[in-house]
Amino acid sequence: MTVTSRPRKVRFVAAAFAVVFVAVFTVVAVLLRDTPTGVYFQVSDQVAMVGIGVLLACGALWLTRPRVAADADGVTVRNLLGSTRYPWDHIRSISFPDGASWARLELPDDEYVPVMAVQAIDGDRAVATIRELRKLHRAATVTEAG
Known part of the structure; x- marks a missing residue:
C-alpha cells in the first residue's frame, strides 16, 4: 500500500494568483507606453514588467510543490x-x-x-x-x- 498526497486548496488559490499576476503585469506593460507622465518607456521596460509578473506567478506556484x-x-x-x-x-x-x-x-x-x-x-x-x-x-x- 502506498499513500501520496499534495495540498489541494492551496493549488487552486496559487494558480488563481499566478494568473492574476501575469494578467495584471501584462496589462500594465501594454499600458506603460501610453502614460502621460513625461517618462518614455521602452520595449525593454514592458518586457521587464511581464517578466516580473511571471516571476511572481512562479513564486505563487512554488507553494504547490509540497x-x-x-x-x-x-x-x-x-x-x-x-x-x-x-x-x-x-x-x-x-x-x-x-x-x-x-x-x-x-x-x-x-x-x-x-x-x-x-x-x-x-x-x-x-x-x-x-x-x-x-x-x-x-x-x-x-x-x-x-
Missing part, C-alpha cells in the same frame, strides 16, 4: 526547499497539533519535520491522509518490533 509519499519502507516528504526520505523506524509518530497549519513527523530527540503537503485547510482529505500515514507507520513499527 508532496508526501509513503510506502511500507518509509515516507518521503517534499516541502518548499527539499525532499527527504525517512524510514519508519526513525519516526516516533505522525501528528497534527491543534491550531497547526500542517501535519508533522515526530522524530527522536524532540525533533520534528513539517509535512506541508497535509494542510488543515484541506479538511477531511487531510484527516484521511493522516490516518493512512499512521496505518502505514503502525504496520511498519509492529512488524519491526515483533
Whole structure:
C-alpha cells in the first residue's frame, strides 16, 4: 500500500494568483507606453514588467510543490526547499497539533519535520491522509518490533 498526497486548496488559490499576476503585469506593460507622465518607456521596460509578473506567478506556484509519499519502507516528504526520505523506524509518530497549519513527523530527540503537503485547510482529505500515514507507520513499527 502506498499513500501520496499534495495540498489541494492551496493549488487552486496559487494558480488563481499566478494568473492574476501575469494578467495584471501584462496589462500594465501594454499600458506603460501610453502614460502621460513625461517618462518614455521602452520595449525593454514592458518586457521587464511581464517578466516580473511571471516571476511572481512562479513564486505563487512554488507553494504547490509540497508532496508526501509513503510506502511500507518509509515516507518521503517534499516541502518548499527539499525532499527527504525517512524510514519508519526513525519516526516516533505522525501528528497534527491543534491550531497547526500542517501535519508533522515526530522524530527522536524532540525533533520534528513539517509535512506541508497535509494542510488543515484541506479538511477531511487531510484527516484521511493522516490516518493512512499512521496505518502505514503502525504496520511498519509492529512488524519491526515483533
